[in-house]
Structures are given as C-alpha cells and as structure tokens.
Amino acid sequence: MTDLLAHQEGARCLLMGNEAMARGALEAGVNVAAGYPGTPSSEIIENLANAAQNGRLYVEWSTNEKVALEVAAAASFAGLRSLCVMKQNGVNVASDFLLHLAGSGTRGGMVLVACDDPGALSSVNEGESRHFARLVEIPLLEPGGFQEALDMMKWAFALSEKIRNIVMVRSVTRLSHASGNVVLGPLPGVDAQAVFRYNGNILDPMEGPVISMPVTAKHGLQQKKLRQAVALFDASPFNTYTGPDAPEILCITASAGYLYSKEAIDLLGLEDRVGLLKLGTTWPLPSRLLAKYLALTHQILIVEEVTSFLEDNVKILAAGMGPEIGVKTIFGKTDGTIPSVGELNPDIVIHALLKITGVDYQGVPADYTQRAETIADTGAPARDLTFCPGCPHRASFWSIHMALQMDNRQGFVCGDIGCYSLAIFPTGFSTLKTVHSMGSGTGIASGFGKLGPFGMNQPVLAVCGDSTFFHAVLPALVNAVHQRSEITLVVLDNSGTAMTGFQPHPGLSVDASGNAVPGLDIARICEAIGAGVRVCDPFDLETTRQTLFDLLESRGGVNVLILKKRCALSPERKARKDFKMSVDQAVCLGSNCGCNRLCTRIFRCPGLIWNKEKKMTEIDEVICVGCGVCASICPSGAVVKKEKA
Amino acid sequence: MHIYGAKQLQEDVFGQDLCIGCGACIDLCPYFKSHNGKTTLVFPCDLSEGRCYAYCPKAEVDLDELSRQAWDGPYTGRSLGNFREIIATRAGKKMSNGNFQAGGTVSSLVASALKHHRIDAAILTDRDGLKPVPRRVTDWREVVRCAGSKLMVSPTLAAMNHGLRDGFSCLGVVGTPCQMTAVAKMRGNPMSKENFADPIALTIGLFCNWSLDARQLASFLSEKTDVSGIRGMDIPPPPANVMVIETGNGQLEIPLSEIKPLIPPTCFICLDMTSEWADVSVGMFEGRPGWNTLIIRSEKGAELVQQARDAGFLETGGMPVDTHMHLSNAALEKKQRSLRTLIRRELINNNNDKRSALRVAPGIVQKILGSKTERP
Amino acid sequence: MDHTIHLPDPFNLIITGVGGQGNVLASKVVGNMLMEKGLNITIGETFGASQRGGSVMSHLRISPRSGFSPQIPKGKAHLVIALEPTEALRVLKDYGNPKVNVLCNIRPIHSIGVISGDQDYPLLESLQKWIRELCEQAWFINATDAAITLGNPILGNVIMVGALAATRMLPLDRGRFESVITRTMPAAKVEINLAAFDRGRKMIDN
Structure with missing residues (x-):
C-alpha cells in the first residue's frame, strides 16, 4: 500500500490504477467511502482506509455492496462527497438500490467505482458493470490510463454535483492492478458539514425528501440530467x-x-x-x-x-x-x-x-515460436491453482470429502465465493458441485433440501466463508431454517476476507481503519436463527469427520458446522511454523499398496515433494509452513511433526 | 488368481452391487473405509494390483485355487465342502451363560483357543446398539460379550487388518462364509509378499444363508421400535418364519417376508452356506434348541474341538442322519440357486479379459447344477 | 556507469515466478528505482487468485514516454527475470524472441501436478539448456539457496533484483535501491534487504 497522503502536489509517483483512483477521490475531497472487497477493486477502499487514519474521512468495509452503496448514499444525501467501490458482480448486488438511487438523485458528489474483470482473472464470471449505467440511466466514465484514473475521479465528483446524480466509473483489472506514472494534484482542505434536509417540496432535489416518487416526474428529471451530461461529454477532455x-x-x-x-x-x-x-x-x-x-x-x-x-x-x-x-x-x-x-x-x-x-506482421520468427512452444509443452508443467500450504480449507475439504464418501449416499456440497471456490478442483478434492454468486451455496442447498418429496435422498451441504456468511448467506440460512430444509452449512471461518487480502468483516472486532468495533459471533447468530451449531478445528481431522457424520445422520432441519482456523497467509500465521515437518524414509510406503502416495497424489499440499528417484515423499522446506496436517493423513506414520521451540 | 486394483474393485464389486461389507479391504490402506455398514473407496487409487482386490471375497475367487491351498485338492462342489465330522455341540460347564444364539459353541471354542494359547487374539463381531462392530479380544473371559447373532455382516476383517498391523501373528477369526473366503484368499499370500508367514492360527466359520443390509435394517427397524433399546435378534428355525427382536419391552416379531427385501443382492451369488474354508464351521441345530451343528473340517479344527471338550469348554453329541441330510440339501440348493444367478449375471468363468466374481471348474458347475437333493 | 546503458524504447521487462515468491514487490522496487531515474514505467500484473500456487507475471514497460499497454505484445520481451526456472520457459513461449535475455533463479517450485505425479518436472540441466537455446544471453543463479543463508527464502526476489542490477541491462544502482526500500519498507527490514541486494549483485559479478 502506498501512503497516498505522503506526497505533495506535483509529485510524480508510480501508482496502481486503484491507488490513482483513491488519490483522485482524496483530491476531490471525498468524505465517506464504502465498499465490499472484491478483486480487482479492493485496493481503492484499502488505500482510503489507510488515509482515513490521518484525516476527516470515514471509510468502511460494508457487509455487502448494496449496504455499501446505501451507506455512501447517506453521505451524499447529507451533502458530503461519497464514494462506493465494488467489483463487477458487486454491482448486481447493489443494483436494486442503484436503480432507486438513480431515480431519487443525489446531493453531494457521489461516485460508484466498478472494477470489472475481463477474462475472469480473479472471478467466476466476466460480467459487465457498464450495462448497469445504461440500464439505470446514469453517466458512465472509463479511464484509459493511470493519470486519467486520478483526474477522472475528480471530474466524476464534479459531474455528479452538476447533474445531482450518481456517476459510475468503470475500471478493469489491467488498469486497477497495473501501475503507471501519475502526477499528483492538490489535496483540498476538509470543512464539510453533514446535514440532511427533508422539509422541502418532494420535487426539490436539494431540500425535499429523497425518493424516486412521483416516479414518472422523477424519471423525467433523471433523463434531463443525462442530456445535460451528454452536452458535457461532447467537450470532455477524456475523449x-x-x-x-x-x-x-x-x-x-x-x-x-x-x-x-x-x-x-x-x-x-x-x-x-x-x-x-x-x-x-x-x-x-x-x-x-x-x-x-x-x-x-x-x-x-x-x-x-x-x-x-x-x-x-x-x-x-x-x-x-x-x-x-x-x-x-x-x-x-x-x-x-x-x-x-x-x-x-x-x-x-x-x-x-x-x-x-491486409498488412503483414510477424512479431517474432515463426521457427522461434514453434521451438519455444515445443520446449514449453514439456519443460513447463502447468501450474494449477491450489490452496496455499497450511491452508485450513485443504483440511476442511479433506474431512468433508471423506465424510460424504463414507456416508455413501451421494451427498454433495454447494459452493460459494472465496478461496474455497477452488474446491471444485483437485486441490479441494473436487468437493464442490455448484458455485455461483455470494451466498448462493446456502440458497441452492436450501432448495435442494426441500426435494425429499420428489425422491431426493442425497445429503445436502453448503459451504461459505466468514465474510460471505455476513454478505449474503444470512438470508439464505434464515430461509433454510424457516422452510425446514434439511441441510448442513459448513462455515469455513478463517477470520478475514482472505481471498482479497484480509479485509475485516462484521465478524471481526476491527474496522477498515483499524478501530475497535463490535464483532458479531457467527455461532450465536446461527443458534439464534434456530440452527444446530457445532464448532471444530479443521486441523483436527478425526473430530471434524465425526462431527460431520453426526450432522449428516441427524434429522430435522439445518445444522451449522463452523470450522475455525486462521488463514495461513494471515498476518497472525504468516511466517510462523507450528511444526518442523520431516519424512521418515524408512517408514514411507511411497507408491506401494497400503499408501500409493496419499500425501502427494491426493492431499497435494505444495509443501510436499514427490522424489521420483527415491520413490519417497519429502518436505519442501521453502514452501512448507509447518501446519502438521499431512502427518495426520499419513497411513504409516512416516510424516513426522516436531513441535517448534 | 487374477489380481487387479482398486479401480477394478470399484467396477466389479461396488459397481455391480456385490460388496457385502466384510471389511477385508478396510484400513489396509487409506482408500477403503467402512461407515455404517457401507464400504467406500474414498479416493481413487491407480495401482494395477492391490490387496483390496486380492482379498475380496467377491472378486476373482478361484475355488480350485482356494481348495488346493486348504485341502490339497481341487474344488469338488460337495454340498458342505470338505469336512471330517459333523457333530452336535453346546457350551460346556466352563462357559458362564452368555447371550448365545443357540448352543454357545463359537464362544466356547474361541474362549478355549484363547485360554490354551492356540491364538493370541480373536477377531469377533460385537454390537454397538444395532450396529455390528469388529472387536479384537485377547482375554478368553471377554469372548462371551460378543456372543449372539448379528444377522448383518460387519466389517469384522478390518479388525483382523488392524491386528496384523499391530503385530499379531497368531490370530483366530470368526466370520461368515464370505469373510472366511477373504481370509482364505489373504492366507494364500496372493501379492507374493516376501517373508510371508500365515498369521491366522484358527478360523471359525458361521453358517449363513443370507445376511441383511445394515443401513436398510436400521431404517426399517427404526420405524417399528426404538433402535437404541434393541438387545438381541434372532431368526428361529422354520417353521417360525419370523425375525425376533429382543427389546427392553419384550420381544418383537417381524414376518420374514418383510425382512427378506433387506437381503443384499450379493448374498444371492454366494455358493457357500457353511463356511467351507474354515477350520470348523458352526450353525444352528434345527430341531434341537440349545445345541449347535459343528462341522469339523481341518486337523487343526479337530484338535481345537478335542481340547475344548477335554477342558470342559464344549459338550458334544451325535448328529442324526436326517439333520445332516437336511443341512446338506439346504447347502446344495443355495449352491444351485447362486450358480444360476452367477451365470445369468455373467459373473462366473468369464473369458477374454472379462473379469469374474467367481471361477469354478465348468465340470463342477455342471455337477452341482445336476445334483439332486437327497431324500431320506 | 549507468550512462553507458542504451535502452530500446520501450524496454520490456518481465518478472515471473510462482505466487508467493514476491514477484509484485520485485516489480514495484525495480519500477520505482527506474522512475526515480526519470523514466516512465507501466507495470501490468495479475494477482489475486494467482497467489494460490499459480504462475505470476509482471510486465514492466520502461520508456522516456508513457502510455504503454500493461501487457507486452507477444514476442517483445527484452529481458525475462524468472524466480522459478520453468516459469522462464512459460514466458519465453509467449514473449520470447532470439534477442531476449534471461536472468533465472534455478530453485524449482513443484506445481501440484508435479507433486501428484500427473506431470514431470524437467531436469535442471535440460531447463538450462532450453532457456539458453531460446535466448541470447542467460544468467543462472540459485537465489533461493542464497536467501536461505540470509535467513529467509523470501529474500530470493531481492537477490534477483541485485543480480539484475549487476547484469547492467538496466540503470539500477545500490543507492537508488536503498532509497526506494527505505521509502517503501519498514525500517527494520531495510538492512536485510540491502544485504540481499548485495548478495545478488555478487552472484553475477562472480
């Protein structure tokens, strides 16, 4: 993270697109920023949260994108400048409110930044946020470079205040996550006062109640604002x-x-x-x-x-x-x-x-390309995505997979959005059978759990992360309990929004800027909803599996198993080895009957090495983080864990 | 015997619904697990040959080979298998009164074998609620706790695998005919392990016409009674035609016609009613409550019975010809029924790389199918 | 000394490795060092999911001008820095050309396909032979082993930056490195990173 307040006007910096947009918002005098983490958008709020520690700026990671947009809208209604940031599919989540907000209009400058992910480099979709601008009839800006990312943000706030409506700025991964040279502008003094005025006429954009009714009248006003924007666009420096x-x-x-x-x-x-x-x-x-x-x-x-x-x-x-x-x-x-x-x-x-x-072009001699391809095909084995060494998800899915296989009723798991989505691949033993949007795993499971009368007798599980739980699982869980759906929800609680870089969420007792806040207890929430709740350490494979058996065999409604273990990349666990791992080569069965390389062939932790010559497993000291789980799965006790002093 | 790997076992046995859940493949490796009476391959294993396949009583069982190994001769197809003597037995004075299904012969023989150090440990089947569970017993006085019929096959051989892993080299195993077949396959060292020493000192087989699917029985019974209160279960000899469940509140009788749909299909391909590969085989004595039928097959079995009788563990008596013939007829009929099923399902003596559950010399197949039941 | 280095415009540098090797930090440090030299820098990179064991690539466009694409056109790399040897081949396939230079850390990181036995990891000699075949000039060092002797394998990335400076492919000097890391890293980490930079420089000089 770059300290965006450290540099003065005129300084030339190497900034990430997201940092440039955050700096642009700061230069525009943004007062409130809210968002929900999502690659490639997260660094905007992160950088602003960092800046908020030093100034009069309120920044939050909201529960989800819709709430974020509502939080930011409140600031605008009170006359402040506000920013809301999300990834492409976050706009879908926020879109119900966005439609109504576009109809009611805004007061203080309000900008929605949507970071799209063409090619789905870090997404399970390549959805487009641009269509929403047209759908809800608001202006859309797209920066075409790093300096422009900064400048356009300032312009967007001004435009929003000119037309009194929200303005959408759309970035893409290759701008948000790329860096370039940016010359900084001045930072304004902060003297904003928040007041919400509501006593005026219903059609008064600055003094009346803020609603989208009377609909056709407000809709007409909104379209007039768009025509105003077109006139400004014709002369825009960004074209x-x-x-x-x-x-x-x-x-x-x-x-x-x-x-x-x-x-x-x-x-x-x-x-x-x-x-x-x-x-x-x-x-x-x-x-x-x-x-x-x-x-x-x-x-x-x-x-x-x-x-x-x-x-x-x-x-x-x-x-x-x-x-x-x-x-x-x-x-x-x-x-x-x-x-x-x-x-x-x-x-x-x-x-x-x-x-x-019809012109000719050859970037590189054809024989070179051919040779390089041939070599790379054999010389560069593919690198499939994998859970990190020491990742609690690998252990969790090991137990879930094992329990479902042994249960032997063709049970399955509905997946959700987070690192654990990778469990559709062998790294998570291909355990997930559906993956859609945030919270959908539990919603889909809730539906599957009602198909008993149609002859479905397969056990139904869902997984979600701790951040996802708050984002969109809660309504689905409420539904499942209320409808008496027979499901087991496994909350893979790794104490942070790990996939996007450990942003806090409502379950944690710290906010975006590091202030102490009340953390909500997932177990108590689930209990209050009426679910049966169990909590396990996913590294305790035996207890986790037994608990899963109990839940799979229990009849009557919704059970929640919380598998709680910090992410291996979290600041608390990173660079800390609990155990020194080693392999007793006299005991390792290798590929013989009785093991057939369970650790390397199936468990597949990146911290392991399969030594083909010796036909033995070894530990890659550089990669292994010493979580000790491979010792628990070794059938012959060859993997030894020694407590670190 | 042909040996394949887990992938083929999955196809041949699980894929054709032939797994009885005997436990022979359980915990030899991390891949086969048993849970609530079902055996599952939890992760794929790509070895071309594995002990899982080699020991499975439902995959490539070559009866000639087993017979040569056990009796030094080819498989003859005799209704009751190879044996020396058939007698009536019941627990001797030395045995305190256990929950014996019939005469308590199995418990008595196991207790005697342990007491006289013929074996270091016995692999038995206990019950946890309704669920049959494997148990390893080393103290002869604890044997009676495992007495009583289970009517369901349990993964008992998992306890044998654990015992071998824990270093036991002189084990006694009590089990059903399928389990005796698995033990016999294992004892032939099919994977040609170096320094193989037969770790099984005694096998006591049970008579079995069919068994019940543990999961289906549990869900069936849970609709009739509180399953946790079940203390015992039995199927009395004909003409009762019921299954008797002992509960805290007395007996519950269930017509066999309701129970029979819970028999796993794999029981209908089994040729062996009397555990032909065991040292001794034990079953009910129809018409004489409180007694068992005991088939003494091997020399080892004969020694065991002699010792148990001499030490007061076992009481013996004669076996009427009628009873013998009746048993023999029942065993023949099972062989004939199962052979027809095996042939119809193309599970026997397949050629051209098509794997089989069972291999029997074609002449013997014809002989069995052509045999007539004897009438006294 | 730096004045003798004549750069093509733009100079296209790719830093590649495996998620977790500190690719992004290396590209930021190099980018900032060159920016302080007065050059314009564009860095394109992918991260997010790629932390999870995937291949990671940073594209650096170095020029007196600006406005270059964050993705280098195919076959147009001038220099490839590989923190892992098979990643060098993967990059050369798409961005290499007969004139490209390669600076390569030879310490393998096995992919899970290799760990599982589905794929083979090539012999190091083969990798070096292939890389040499596909480039004009190659430097091979074991930055990871050197980093372990400094106390932490993660320092391999900074050792590679030091080695890059010593190749004199780009105008990078120790003073500039010091000023950048002093500005961007916690004070406690500056000394060890300077040591790593120096170690990397020596590995090329020798």
Whole structure:
C-alpha cells in the first residue's frame, strides 16, 4: 500500500490504477467511502482506509455492496462527497438500490467505482458493470490510463454535483492492478458539514425528501440530467482523437482497450492510416463528437472489453445519423473481428487491424515460436491453482470429502465465493458441485433440501466463508431454517476476507481503519436463527469427520458446522511454523499398496515433494509452513511433526 | 488368481452391487473405509494390483485355487465342502451363560483357543446398539460379550487388518462364509509378499444363508421400535418364519417376508452356506434348541474341538442322519440357486479379459447344477 | 556507469515466478528505482487468485514516454527475470524472441501436478539448456539457496533484483535501491534487504 497522503502536489509517483483512483477521490475531497472487497477493486477502499487514519474521512468495509452503496448514499444525501467501490458482480448486488438511487438523485458528489474483470482473472464470471449505467440511466466514465484514473475521479465528483446524480466509473483489472506514472494534484482542505434536509417540496432535489416518487416526474428529471451530461461529454477532455485527418480506419475504444489499440497501431506503423478515437465518457455517448469522427471514414473498428456495449451504442447512434455520416462498416464483436469473451491484449488488436488492412506482421520468427512452444509443452508443467500450504480449507475439504464418501449416499456440497471456490478442483478434492454468486451455496442447498418429496435422498451441504456468511448467506440460512430444509452449512471461518487480502468483516472486532468495533459471533447468530451449531478445528481431522457424520445422520432441519482456523497467509500465521515437518524414509510406503502416495497424489499440499528417484515423499522446506496436517493423513506414520521451540 | 486394483474393485464389486461389507479391504490402506455398514473407496487409487482386490471375497475367487491351498485338492462342489465330522455341540460347564444364539459353541471354542494359547487374539463381531462392530479380544473371559447373532455382516476383517498391523501373528477369526473366503484368499499370500508367514492360527466359520443390509435394517427397524433399546435378534428355525427382536419391552416379531427385501443382492451369488474354508464351521441345530451343528473340517479344527471338550469348554453329541441330510440339501440348493444367478449375471468363468466374481471348474458347475437333493 | 546503458524504447521487462515468491514487490522496487531515474514505467500484473500456487507475471514497460499497454505484445520481451526456472520457459513461449535475455533463479517450485505425479518436472540441466537455446544471453543463479543463508527464502526476489542490477541491462544502482526500500519498507527490514541486494549483485559479478 502506498501512503497516498505522503506526497505533495506535483509529485510524480508510480501508482496502481486503484491507488490513482483513491488519490483522485482524496483530491476531490471525498468524505465517506464504502465498499465490499472484491478483486480487482479492493485496493481503492484499502488505500482510503489507510488515509482515513490521518484525516476527516470515514471509510468502511460494508457487509455487502448494496449496504455499501446505501451507506455512501447517506453521505451524499447529507451533502458530503461519497464514494462506493465494488467489483463487477458487486454491482448486481447493489443494483436494486442503484436503480432507486438513480431515480431519487443525489446531493453531494457521489461516485460508484466498478472494477470489472475481463477474462475472469480473479472471478467466476466476466460480467459487465457498464450495462448497469445504461440500464439505470446514469453517466458512465472509463479511464484509459493511470493519470486519467486520478483526474477522472475528480471530474466524476464534479459531474455528479452538476447533474445531482450518481456517476459510475468503470475500471478493469489491467488498469486497477497495473501501475503507471501519475502526477499528483492538490489535496483540498476538509470543512464539510453533514446535514440532511427533508422539509422541502418532494420535487426539490436539494431540500425535499429523497425518493424516486412521483416516479414518472422523477424519471423525467433523471433523463434531463443525462442530456445535460451528454452536452458535457461532447467537450470532455477524456475523449481524444489521435491520427490523420482522413483515416482509412477509425478505431473507437475506451479503457485498457485504448492502450492496446495504441500499441497495436504503433507496432504496425499504421499511424498514418488509422485514427484512434478514445472515449472516456462511454454512456451516454457524446453524439456530436461521434458524428464528427464517424464522418471521417466508412471503416470503423471498435475495441472494448468484454461484450459489445460501445459497439451496440455506436451502431444505434450511427443508424440515427445515417443521412449525415453515411453508411459504415463496423468491425468488432458482432462480426468476430474482436472476440466477445476474455480479455484483450495488443496482439488481439494487431490481428484485428491485420484482418482489415491486409498488412503483414510477424512479431517474432515463426521457427522461434514453434521451438519455444515445443520446449514449453514439456519443460513447463502447468501450474494449477491450489490452496496455499497450511491452508485450513485443504483440511476442511479433506474431512468433508471423506465424510460424504463414507456416508455413501451421494451427498454433495454447494459452493460459494472465496478461496474455497477452488474446491471444485483437485486441490479441494473436487468437493464442490455448484458455485455461483455470494451466498448462493446456502440458497441452492436450501432448495435442494426441500426435494425429499420428489425422491431426493442425497445429503445436502453448503459451504461459505466468514465474510460471505455476513454478505449474503444470512438470508439464505434464515430461509433454510424457516422452510425446514434439511441441510448442513459448513462455515469455513478463517477470520478475514482472505481471498482479497484480509479485509475485516462484521465478524471481526476491527474496522477498515483499524478501530475497535463490535464483532458479531457467527455461532450465536446461527443458534439464534434456530440452527444446530457445532464448532471444530479443521486441523483436527478425526473430530471434524465425526462431527460431520453426526450432522449428516441427524434429522430435522439445518445444522451449522463452523470450522475455525486462521488463514495461513494471515498476518497472525504468516511466517510462523507450528511444526518442523520431516519424512521418515524408512517408514514411507511411497507408491506401494497400503499408501500409493496419499500425501502427494491426493492431499497435494505444495509443501510436499514427490522424489521420483527415491520413490519417497519429502518436505519442501521453502514452501512448507509447518501446519502438521499431512502427518495426520499419513497411513504409516512416516510424516513426522516436531513441535517448534 | 487374477489380481487387479482398486479401480477394478470399484467396477466389479461396488459397481455391480456385490460388496457385502466384510471389511477385508478396510484400513489396509487409506482408500477403503467402512461407515455404517457401507464400504467406500474414498479416493481413487491407480495401482494395477492391490490387496483390496486380492482379498475380496467377491472378486476373482478361484475355488480350485482356494481348495488346493486348504485341502490339497481341487474344488469338488460337495454340498458342505470338505469336512471330517459333523457333530452336535453346546457350551460346556466352563462357559458362564452368555447371550448365545443357540448352543454357545463359537464362544466356547474361541474362549478355549484363547485360554490354551492356540491364538493370541480373536477377531469377533460385537454390537454397538444395532450396529455390528469388529472387536479384537485377547482375554478368553471377554469372548462371551460378543456372543449372539448379528444377522448383518460387519466389517469384522478390518479388525483382523488392524491386528496384523499391530503385530499379531497368531490370530483366530470368526466370520461368515464370505469373510472366511477373504481370509482364505489373504492366507494364500496372493501379492507374493516376501517373508510371508500365515498369521491366522484358527478360523471359525458361521453358517449363513443370507445376511441383511445394515443401513436398510436400521431404517426399517427404526420405524417399528426404538433402535437404541434393541438387545438381541434372532431368526428361529422354520417353521417360525419370523425375525425376533429382543427389546427392553419384550420381544418383537417381524414376518420374514418383510425382512427378506433387506437381503443384499450379493448374498444371492454366494455358493457357500457353511463356511467351507474354515477350520470348523458352526450353525444352528434345527430341531434341537440349545445345541449347535459343528462341522469339523481341518486337523487343526479337530484338535481345537478335542481340547475344548477335554477342558470342559464344549459338550458334544451325535448328529442324526436326517439333520445332516437336511443341512446338506439346504447347502446344495443355495449352491444351485447362486450358480444360476452367477451365470445369468455373467459373473462366473468369464473369458477374454472379462473379469469374474467367481471361477469354478465348468465340470463342477455342471455337477452341482445336476445334483439332486437327497431324500431320506 | 549507468550512462553507458542504451535502452530500446520501450524496454520490456518481465518478472515471473510462482505466487508467493514476491514477484509484485520485485516489480514495484525495480519500477520505482527506474522512475526515480526519470523514466516512465507501466507495470501490468495479475494477482489475486494467482497467489494460490499459480504462475505470476509482471510486465514492466520502461520508456522516456508513457502510455504503454500493461501487457507486452507477444514476442517483445527484452529481458525475462524468472524466480522459478520453468516459469522462464512459460514466458519465453509467449514473449520470447532470439534477442531476449534471461536472468533465472534455478530453485524449482513443484506445481501440484508435479507433486501428484500427473506431470514431470524437467531436469535442471535440460531447463538450462532450453532457456539458453531460446535466448541470447542467460544468467543462472540459485537465489533461493542464497536467501536461505540470509535467513529467509523470501529474500530470493531481492537477490534477483541485485543480480539484475549487476547484469547492467538496466540503470539500477545500490543507492537508488536503498532509497526506494527505505521509502517503501519498514525500517527494520531495510538492512536485510540491502544485504540481499548485495548478495545478488555478487552472484553475477562472480
């Protein structure tokens, strides 16, 4: 984390896109920021929370994205500047409130930052938040670089206050998690006062009650605000054109697509033939600006991630302006010039331009590529994702898998969102059979648990993490108890939002900025809801499995098993070995009948080495964190754990 | 005997619903586990040959090979297997009154064997509530605690595997015909282990026509009575045609017609009613309550019986020809029924790499199927 | 001394390794050192799930100009720093070219596919031979073993930064390293990181 307050105006820093956006919010004088952790968005709130320790700024990790948006909206209603941050699918969670907020309008500048993850580098979807801007009719901005990430945030706050509505800024992983040079601007003094005024007329945006009714009247006002935004967009500094006055091809792009397109044009030496129209304001489209550039040529290439949002909107605009700008050939997602799944890179744009222009390009000699591929195929074995060494989830899923297999009634586990989603893979013994959105594991399990009358007699389990529990599992759990669904929920409590970097959640007694807050006890909550609750240490494999048997065999409603163990990467456990592990080579059965490499072949902890020559297991001292679990699974007692002094 | 691995065992036995849950494969390795009467392969194992397959009584059992190993000759298909003598027995004075199903012969023989150090430990089946559980007993006085019929096959051989792992080298095993088959396979050292010494000093087989699926019986009984109050269970000889459950509140009689659907299908491919591979086999004496039928098969078995009788552990008596013939007929009928099922299900004597549950010389198959039950 | 280094524009550096090896820190340190030198830096990286045993890659675009893509075009790397040898091959497949240089830590980290026996980890001699075949110049050091002698294998990344400085492929000097880590790391860790940097430099000089 960079101390964003340490640098003065004019300083040139190497900032991550997320840091640049956080600094931009600080330079805009943001007063309140809220969010829910999610890659690639988390560093924005983290950096602001860090800055909040030194100034008059309130930052929280909220229970979920909808609550975060509501918390941030309150600040805006009270006249403050507020920011709400989430990853792409978080916008889905917040969208119900977002629709109504867009209808009621805002007061103090309010910005929603949505960080999308094209290619799903750290997601189980590559959903797009951009469509929400159009759906709920609010302005959308997309930074196309690091400096712009900072500058655009300031502009977004100002725009929000001009049109008195929320403004959405959309980033992508390759900007949020990339770094570049940024020159900082001044930080304003802080003198904001929070007052909520509500005594005015219902249609008074600044003094009346804040609601979306009367709906058609407010809706009309909202659309008027959008038209206002379009006028500002036509003159926005974030929409730029580079290229010849009469290009053969006009490449329209935004966000990271701009950087890829620029690089592609540069590499192909097409600066004289291809014009590059980079849009920073992508909804509503700046129609006058587009009319001007669309008129330059009939060949249009649209480069964007992931789906054809820009492309569709440009086509609609172009169709309406037909008589003025003429007929266009539009290359993009629809005709397959640019793929409509996965993230982009310079080479995808290069190939799109090659297809349109017919020029020749070879980045590297073909024989080199062929040889390198051949070598890498044998020389670089794939690296599948795995639970970290010492991860409590590996132990938890070991016990869950074992209990379900031994129970032998084709029981299954509905998964959820977190590191433990990896249990769809062999690292978690392929235990999960469904994975969808936050909280869905328990909701789906609740439904499965009611299928008994249709002949389903398979035991139904769900798993969730401690942060996910609060985020969206609670309503599903309430439902399961209330509907008498027969399920077992296993809470994999590793004391933090581990996947995204240990952000606190309502179960912990510390907040985003390190202040003491009341932590809510998951066990007591579940008991109060009416579930049977058990708590185990997942490293105690035997007790965990026995407890699971008890729960699987118990009849009557919902049981919750809390498997509690800190994440191996948590500050508390990191770099601390509980045990010094070793393998007694005289005892190790290796691949013989009686073991067949249970530890390396099945348990697969990265801290183990399978020595093919000796046919023995060894411990990789560099990787092993000394959790001791492999000693518990070794059938011959060959893995020895020695207590660390 | 052909030996394959866990993958094939999964296909051949679990996949065809042939697992009886005898425990032969349990805890030899981390992959096979037993829970509530069901045996499961918990993780895949890719070894091409494993003890799990080698010991399984439902996978590639070659009766000629077992017979040569046990009796130095090929499998003959005799209804009651190879034996020396059939007598009537019951517990002798030395045995305190246990919860004996019939005459207490098994407990008496095991107690005597332990007392006289013929074995270091006995592998028996105890009961935990309704659930039969394996038990290793080393003190002869504790044997009677495991007395009584279980009517369900328990993973008893897991206790044998544990015993071997714990270093016992002179074990006595009591079990059903399928369990005796597994023990016999194991004793033949099918994996050609170096320095193999037969660790089994005594095998006492039980008569068994069929057993009951533990899970199905538990769920069936839980609808009739409080399962935790069950103290014993028995199926008295015909013509009773009921199963008797002893509970805290007296006896509960359940018609056999309700019980029979709980018989696992694998019992219908079993040729062996009288534990033909054991040193001695013990069962009911139909028509003489309080007595058992004892088949003495091996020399070791004969010595055991002699010693138990001499020491007052066992009382013996003659066996009427009628009873013998009746038993023999019942055993033959089971062989014939099961052979027909094996043939229909293509589980026997398959060729061309198709694996079989059982291999028997074709002539013997014909001989058994062609045999007539004897009439006195 | 640094003035003698003539960089292509942009200079494309890839730092690769396995999640948990400190890839991101290494790229930040190098990026900051070069930025203080007056160059513009773009760093593209993937992390998140990749902490969990996956391959990690940082792309550094180094130029007097700015506005480069956070992803290097295929085949356009000038230098690959691999914290793990098989990762070097993986990167060369996509970003290598006959003129590329490689600085490689030879300490293997087995993937779970290798641990499970589904895949084979190549012999170190083969890896070095293949890497040499695919690049113009290669340096191999055992940064992890050296880091262990300094007390913590995680220092392997800083040892590699020290080694990078010694290759003189980029204008990186000790003073700049010291100023960057003093600014970005807790005071208690500065000394050991300086020691790691020096150790790395020596491993190339020798």
